[in-house]
Amino acid sequence: MTKTPLIEMRNIHKWFGKVHAVDGVNFAIEKGEIVGLVGDNGAGKSTVIKVLSGYHPSDGGEILIEGQKVQIKSPSDARAFGIETVYQEQALVELMSVARNMFMGREPVKFARFLDRRKMNECISVLHDLGLSIDSPDLEVGHLSGGEKQGVAIARAMYFKAKLVIFDEPTRNLSIKEAQTVLDFIEGLKQENISVIFITHNLYHVYPVAERFLAMRKGKLVDDVMKENTSIEQLTQELVK
Amino acid sequence: MKESIIRVLGKGISARETFILLTVIGLVVLFYFTSFKHRFLSSGVQDTIFTVAPELGIIVVGVTLLMIGGEFDLSVGSVSALCALIMVELYGRDVDPFLALVMVLAVGLATGMINGLATVKFGIPSFIVTMGMMMAWRGAIYVATAGVTIRFNVMKTHPAFYYLLVGKIGGIPVQLFWFVLITVAFALVLNYHEFGNRVYATGGNKEAAKAMGIKTDQIKIYCFVLLGILCALAGVMRATRIRGFYAQQGSGMELMAIAAAVVGGTSLFGGTGTIIGAFLGVLVIIFLEYGLIVSRVPGFWFRAVLGVLIVIVAVVNKLMAKRRGLS
Numbered sequence: 001m002t003k004t005p006l007i008e009m010r011n012i013h014k015w016f017g018k019v020h021a022v023d024g025v026n027f028a029i030e031k032g033e034i035v036g037l038v039g040d041n042g043a044g045k046s047t048v049i050k051v052l053s054g055y056h057p058s059d060g061g062e063i064l065i066e067g068q069k070v071q072i073k074s075p076s077d078a079r080a081f082g083i084e085t086v087y088q089e090q091a092l093v094e095l096m097s098v099a100r101n102m103f104m105g106r107e108p109v110k111f112a113r114f115l116d117r118r119k120m121n122e123c124i125s126v127l128h129d130l131g132l133s134i135d136s137p138d139l140e141v142g143h144l145s146g147g148e149k150q151g152v153a154i155a156r157a158m159y160f161k162a163k164l165v166i167f168d169e170p171t172r173n174l175s176i177k178e179a180q181t182v183l184d185f186i187e188g189l190k191q192e193n194i195s196v197i198f199i200t201h202n203l204y205h206v207y208p209v210a211e212r213f214l215a216m217r218k219g220k221l222v223d224d225v226m227k228e229n230t231s232i233e234q235l236t237q238e239l240v241k
Numbered sequence: 242m243k244e245s246i247i248r249v250l251g252k253g254i255s256a257r258e259t260f261i262l263l264t265v266i267g268l269v270v271l272f273y274f275t276s277f278k279h280r281f282l283s284s285g286v287q288d289t290i291f292t293v294a295p296e297l298g299i300i301v302v303g304v305t306l307l308m309i310g311g312e313f314d315l316s317v318g319s320v321s322a323l324c325a326l327i328m329v330e331l332y333g334r335d336v337d338p339f340l341a342l343v344m345v346l347a348v349g350l351a352t353g354m355i356n357g358l359a360t361v362k363f364g365i366p367s368f369i370v371t372m373g374m375m376m377a378w379r380g381a382i383y384v385a386t387a388g389v390t391i392r393f394n395v396m397k398t399h400p401a402f403y404y405l406l407v408g409k410i411g412g413i414p415v416q417l418f419w420f421v422l423i424t425v426a427f428a429l430v431l432n433y434h435e436f437g438n439r440v441y442a443t444g445g446n447k448e449a450a451k452a453m454g455i456k457t458d459q460i461k462i463y464c465f466v467l468l469g470i471l472c473a474l475a476g477v478m479r480a481t482r483i484r485g486f487y488a489q490q491g492s493g494m495e496l497m498a499i500a501a502a503v504v505g506g507t508s509l510f511g512g513t514g515t516i517i518g519a520f521l522g523v524l525v526i527i528f529l530e531y532g533l534i535v536s537r538v539p540g541f542w543f544r545a546v547l548g549v550l551i552v553i554v555a556v557v558n559k560l561m562a563k564r565r566g567l568s
Contacts, residue, residue, distance in 0.1 A: 055452065076454035091452045093445035095512040096438075104442045105453035107435040114433050 004067040006031045006195050007052070007083075007164055013060035014047050021047045023219035024061070029164060032193040034186065036210035038203060040239055044219040045199050049166050053085040054078035079106070082163035086153040086170060092141050099123050099137035102156050126155045130185060147178030154185045157194075164195040171205045183209050201239075203232050215239055257506040257561055261521040261554075264504075265528065272532030280535050284412075290531050291413065292482065295420035298523040299475040300494065301501040302420075302427050303468030305519035308502055309431070310464040311444035311511030312360060312367040318494035319378035320352045320469060321476030322486075326382055328477045329393045329486040338395050338402040346473045352378070353469025357462035367465075375495060382488050391486045407482040416478055420520075423471070428516035440464060445512030500547060501526045504554045525550070 005028035014022035022044045029035055039045045050056040052063065054075045063070055065081050072078050078085070085091070092101050099120040108119040121137045128134075132151045134144070141149060150170055157165045167186065171179040186209050189196055200206045206213075213230060215223035215238045223230075223238050272281040280286055300317050307314055324345045331341035356374055360367040396403040408415045431437035442450040443457040450457050480486050505522025507514030526547065533543050 053452075074454060075452055079454060085452065087449075087452060091449045093442050093449050093512065095445045096441055100438055100441070104438065104450065105455045107438050109435050113435045114429075115435060115438060117433070 003030065005029060005064075006033075006066060008064040008067075009048070009052065009061065010064065011061040012048060012051055012058050012063075014044075014051055014056060015059050016047075020219050022051065022058075025216070025219075025221045027214050027221060027224060029195050029197060031163075031195055032190060033212065034190055034196040034198065034210050036203075036206035036213045037197055037199045037216065038201065038206060038213055038235060038239060039216035040201055043216040043239075045216045046168055047219075048216070049085070049168060049197065049199055052078065053083055053166055055085075076105070079160065079162075082161070083166065084157035084160065084162035084164070085166040085168065086150065086157060087168050091153055092149055094142035095140060097138045097140055098127070098134055098144075098152055101141050101152060102126075102137075102159060106160065123155065123159060126159045127151065130155050130158070130188065131181075145178060146174045147181040150174070150178075150182045151185060154182075154189070158189070158192070162194060164197065165189055166197045166199070168199050169201075170198065171200065171202060179205060203235055207232050207235075217241065255515075257558065258515065258518050258521060260557060260561075261505060261518060261525065265521055265524045268525065268528040268532055272528065272536060276532065276535040277537055281532055286531060286535055288412075288414070290527055291417045292407075293531075294523055294527040295414070295416035296475050296479045296482075297494065297497055297501065297527065298420045298520065299423055299471050299478070300468075300498045301505075301519050301523050302423055302516055303464075303471035304498045305502045305505065305507050305514050305516060306427060306431065306440060307461075307464040307468050308499075308507045308509070309444045309511060309514045310440045310461050311447065312461055312464065313371060313499070314356060314367065314465065314468055315371040315495045315499075316352070316356060316374040316378060317468065317472050317498055318491035319375045319382070320349060321472040321479070321494065322382055322488070322491040323352070323378045323476070324349050324473035325476035325480035325486050325490055326385065326391075329391050329480055332393060332395060333391070338399050342402075342477055345477055346470050349469040349471070349473025349476075350466050351469070352472070353466035354462065356469070357465030360465070361458040361461050379492065386486070386488050388488045390488075393480050393485050395481055396484060403481060406478055416482075419474075419478075424516055424520045431516055436460070436463070441512060443511075497526060500551050503551055506558060508558075 007029040009025060009027050012022055012025045025048050037045045037049065047056065051058045052072065054072045054077050057073060063072055070081060072081065093104065102123040103120055108116040110116045124134065124137045130151055132148055132155070134148065141152060144152065154165070170182050174182065183205065186196055186198065198206050198210055210227060212226050213223065213235060214221060215235060217239060273279055300321065304314060304317060327348055328341055328345045331344060332338055352374070356367065356371050359365060359370045404415065406415065410418065431440065439450065439455050439460050442455055443460045447457050476491060479490060501522040502514065502519050503509065504525050505514065505518035505520070507519065529546060529550070530543050533546065534540065
């Protein structure tokens with residue numbers, strides 16, 4: 001009997017007007033697997049992920065989670081299924097504190113839906129587990145470096161016990177050191193048996209951490225290959241064909 | 242809860258609020274010395290100030306909430322007047338004033354809903370939507386009243402209603418209690434309630450809030466609706482106090498309200514602001530207005546001084562944000 005994958009995308013389509021942004025994409029993600037989703041700008045990789053994270057409804061195809069067919073109509077649906085997305089600088093509010101960002105949209109509440117501040121402040125321990133030296137949960141996110149911001153977004157995913165974390169260009173706009181920190185976070189997720197999809201057009205960042213690569217070109221999935229069967233050069237060839 | 246209130250107040254006094262508080266104190270000292278026979282601190286002047294300030298202040302609390310959520314409302318003066326007019330008309334038709342008040346609050350809710358739906362469902366900037374509604378409601382008021390003043394002598398017929406809204410407790414205008422109560426309630430909600438967290442998130446980064454599953458359109462509509470209800474309350478309060486309705490009631494209030502919110506540290510771009518700041522902003526504006534009057538400065542100066550103050554405050558806010566590394 002074969003193992004049931006964590007996520008299965010079957011024949012996913014997405015149109016934007018006349019543009020066929022995602023054209024019949026099929027792939028599966030195993031538990032605890034780190035997969036690099038690569039492609040040039042406009043290849044459709046972010047769109048396919050936005051379908052999975054509930055940001056855009058798909059125009060065709062089906063999604064299975066642990067073998068069960070599911071409907072993902074909103075980011076809340078996706079998160080309820082354990083799918084967290086870490087958007088580059090998009091999913092944090094700079095003017096809000098770390099704690100408020102961590103629980104944005106999923107605030108722990110007490111009587112009459114007033115915030116449970118004590119529970120919110122617990123987030124600091126998850127941040128420390130990740131190796132982030134943030135002193136106070138009340139610190140405004142705007143004061144953090146790019147890498148630390150990614151750390152907060154990742155801690156958010158970990159706190160809510162995500163099964164799959166999707167990183168959309170996590171290393172873009174980061175310094176080399178900060179990018180390395182983020183890659184370390186991703187390795188850390190694997191230790192926790194959390195699956196990762198890492199979207200990027202920078203093969204040099206994704207290559208060391210990913211075990212498998214999905215390559216997209218013009219809305220189509222053109223390659224699904226294990227790392228031992230390919231190289232950066234081969235992947236690059238595939239993307240620029 | 243008691244502890245929470247103290248914490249809200251204590252926490253609310255950040256560098257920005259300290260600056261506004263110092264401005265308030267500075268104005269009090271200044272006007273004490275410049276006012277004719279030092280009348281600025283006389284009970285008569287203070288009584289006037291604390292009677293009038295809540296009518297603006299209650300609206301400013303709602304305006305601040307909405308601005309933190311990233312939207313504007315220029316129709317607050319017209320909506321408060323429309324609600325006052327409906328209140329007075331219902332009273333004239335022998336509707337019990339308490340029932341009429343409930344109906345008028347519902348009208349306020351509906352006007353907020355119109356502003357909110359038009360803004361979020363059609364993606365029209367709230368500045369445009371509410372400017373249109375400001376003119377539309379004001380126009381409707383002129384059409385309905387032909388500019389004639391209507392008497393509203395509820396004090397004689399229903400003293401309980403009058404005293405509950407604009408009477409006095411221990412020599413202090415009841416309006417002030419309402420204003421403080423609403424300020425504390427909204428401050429608690431913004432700082433300590435799930436809704437408040439979502440308002441800040443929506444105004445601070447709408448896309449991020451959406452990606453985290455917050456229904457940002459709904460949050461904005463709630464803010465518009467709450468503001469509409471507060472406008473209705475303030476409008477009825479004024480009509481009750483002056484025992485009548487005139488067609489110009491509340492005109493110019495929209496800019497005063499936004500000015501108070503901005504002086505109180507609310508950002509024009511959403512995501513920043515506090516209710517405590519708004520409360521202090523109201524005091525600055527009202528002290529300025531009445532301080533100039535009792536100092537016998539011609540009334541036109543108020544607008545000029547207010548304008549300059551807004552610019553100064555905006556610059557100081559920007560500099561403070563820069564110093565904190567959040568330009």
